[in-house]
Amino acid sequence: MEQILQQILNKLDKLEAGQQKLEAEITSIKKDTELIPLIQQAVSEVNNEVAATSETIQRMDESLKAHEVTLDLLSRRSIDQEAALRKII
Structure with a gap:
């Protein structure tokens, strides 16, 4: 027992x-x-920052494309003006 x-x-x-x-x-x-809610909040904030950065980059890309078109136009004008000057001279 x-x-x-x-x-x-x-x-x-x-x-x-x-x-x-x-x-x-x-x-x-x-x-x-x-810690999970804090981590979720941090991830959410990072996602918002990434989205904002992505939008900024997209606007910059569009601006660069517009500048490229402008530079191309100015380059063509310059070439045309040089050709016109050569005809005068």
Whole structure:
């Protein structure tokens, strides 16, 4: 009978140790999950910044294309003016 009680106590000790381990893991998980809203907020802010930067880059690209057209037009005018000057001279 004493041996059976000892076995029961040993099993209870093992169960308590396992329970303490689980409680420690749960506490750790709770700490980790507390950060999730902050991480989500940071990701949202980064996404907004990326979208704004993308729009800025798109506007800059459109502006550069417009400048390229203007430069091409001015270059053609310059060539035409040089040709006209050569005819005069």
